Amino acid sequence: MRLIIREDPKAVAYYTANYVRQRINEFKPTRKRPFVLGLPTGSTPVEVYWHLVDFFKRGEVSFRNVITFSMDEYVGLPRSHPESYCSFMYRHLYDHIDLRPENIHMLDGNADDLAAECQRYEDKIKEVGGIELFLGGIGPDGHIAFNEPGSSLESVTRVKTLAYETVLANARFFGGDVNKVPKLALTVGVGTVRAAREVLLIITGAHKAVALAKCIEEGVNHMWTVSVIQLHPSAMVVCDEDATLELHVKTVRYFKSIEQVQEQLIGRQNISLKGSISRLSGYDPGQTYRVAVQQSTGDVASELDTGEESDDDNVYDDDEYPEEEEEEEEEGDVQKMAVSSSADMLASSPSEINGASLNGSLAPAATAGNPF
């Protein structure tokens, strides 16, 4: 599992959106070979979606050959209700990008037969070849999607009763009135998330610090369903500093040092987007070095190996990172997307890459695209 720690929720959102953009572009989806993306709701991913909309508007990513599956939906709330997860997804993402309507998949919490609806969803996921990347959030009680404590770690899409803690947490979306929060939801299962080829979780805020500690430092446990990602071969958690408050200092340093060593010593050019080391060009095991921690503040936070210091804080210049080659797309309707170098991936904010920050106009206004 990778744990990527960024300064604050803004840096987490940018890192995550940038990662999704690059995964889609590296995949080079076509109509016949679409990129299948699982998506969460909640407040945490909102800024991720703003960035994705921004990338789309700038022509840096297309969703034309992306298929999406939402993680969950309330039972009994009309789809047109502003707090339905269906409305949420249109408001924050779908109304603003080029997804084909037929590629949008959501659970229907008003279906006559909820069990059949859940089975339909599982079948559809299989039919499109499984989920390539599941983006997820968690609740303060460590639930992933709406898989509350005690959920089977093999569970699939089903009806779930929400824990009181979750109802309380979500009351803020219903005028603070717990009585207005639906008590049932349809949710993909823990097993559904595990079956995705890659899982990326975003966890921010001190109120999720215990859940993150349970996820990272303790065993796999159905009372903290997020902990199941320890068993996943390709899982990454992107969190902010506040969410690390319950982790041991040693754990935080460990994960930060892994990122630093990879970036500074092994070299970004040798690391794939998903974190594996594929080659070792320019790597010198005997080199003396100074590690600059590239936090979003950009300051130097630690030094490894006290031998001779290099003149530069950065061992590698951005210019040294090879550009990925662009290939011809298979189909005429596929927009060509530039694949950014992995140097982009490691940046924490838009200004590090584009020299411009996200402008406020990006926050999408509620529009009428939600057909429900």
Ligand SMILES: O=P(O)(O)OC[C@H]1O[C@](O)(CO)[C@@H](O)[C@@H]1O
């Ligand atoms: O990001 P927030 O607002 O804390 O909410 C996260 C929640 O949203 C969910 O994605 C529910 O859809 C859960 O995984 C989690 O409960």
